Amino acid sequence: MRVAATTRPAPSPSATLLLLLAVAVAAATTVLLVGAASLAVGAMAGHGSAAANSAETDALARFAVDEHNKRENALLEFVRVVEAKEQVVVGTLHHLTLEAIEAGRKRIYDAKVLVKPWLDFKELQEFRHTGDATSSTNADLGANKGGQDCGWRDVPVNDPVVKDAADHAVKLIQQRSNSLFPYELLEIIRAKAEVVEDHAKFDILMKLKRGTTEEKFKVEVHKNLEGAFVLNQMQQEPDE
Numbered sequence: 001m002r003v004a005a006t007t008r009p010a011p012s013p014s015a016t017l018l019l020l021l022a023v024a025v026a027a028a029t030t031v032l033l034v035g036a037a038s039l040a041v042g043a044m045a046g047h048g049s050a051a052a053n054s055a056e057t058d059a060l061a062r063f064a065v066d067e068h069n070k071r072e073n074a075l076l077e078f079v080r081v082v083e084a085k086e087q088v089v090v091g092t093l094h095h096l097t098l099e100a101i102e103a104g105r106k107r108i109y110d111a112k113v114l115v116k117p118w119l120d121f122k123e124l125q126e127f128r129h130t131g132d133a134t135s136s137t138n139a140d141l142g143a144n145k146g147g148q149d150c151g152w153r154d155v156p157v158n159d160p161v162v163k164d165a166a167d168h169a170v171k172l173i174q175q176r177s178n179s180l181f182p183y184e185l186l187e188i189i190r191a192k193a194e195v196v197e198d199h200a201k202f203d204i205l206m207k208l209k210r211g212t213t214e215e216k217f218k219v220e221v222h223k224n225l226e227g228a229f230v231l232n233q234m235q236q237e238p239d240e
Helices: 013-045 055-072 160-176
Strands: 047-049 076-090 092-104 105-116 121-130 185-194 198-208 212-223 230-238
Touching: 047 198, 055 076, 055 092, 055 105, 055 121, 076 105, 092 121, 160 198, 160 212, 160 230
Parallel strands: none
Antiparallel strands: 047 076, 076 092, 092 105, 105 121, 185 198, 198 212, 212 230
16 A cells, blocks of 8 residues: 655745845844843943043033032032043943132042933032142142242142152153053052242152052152153162
């Protein structure tokens, strides 16, 4: 007894084409989703620098000062942004170091402002005083000609001019070293300054990182009337 074989009709070319297109679309969608998720995770943890003198950054800093004044019934007067960084979270968290005047005295503050543009949302999350920005650094220690010699005096380690002098020293230390690892400024431990005729001198003790090694350097940096820094002395300090 013979059993008749059942013959299935071959799929039409159009059906085969549609099936291949569906598989290709599904694969492409998976790749896009995975890539988007990876970018999102990286962005969540990422920090980036922002222009400290941009109009947007200034506006955020003024907002931070105004909000602080409202909350604390204070009378701070915004001066300028010293440093600005951005962190992508659910929105953008702006880390601001700014200078403001309180009772006639310049001070340095750290502020955090969260912005969600799609919701037209802006919130001051943190505002704290971190030190004084005395006029000695920006004016007297800015090497104004004719300034009086007042001798060495302590100045705030977070003063912008002190930070600029330290950064200049780090660059030259890196240039003079044969290290494959770049030097990174971890901390300004202390700073002194002195005005001598037509230039200012900064005596700075700072902690640097090179690879996994931390080192201390004592440097003397001069700043002339044109605002240029010169590394005058440098020595590595032994660990205590």
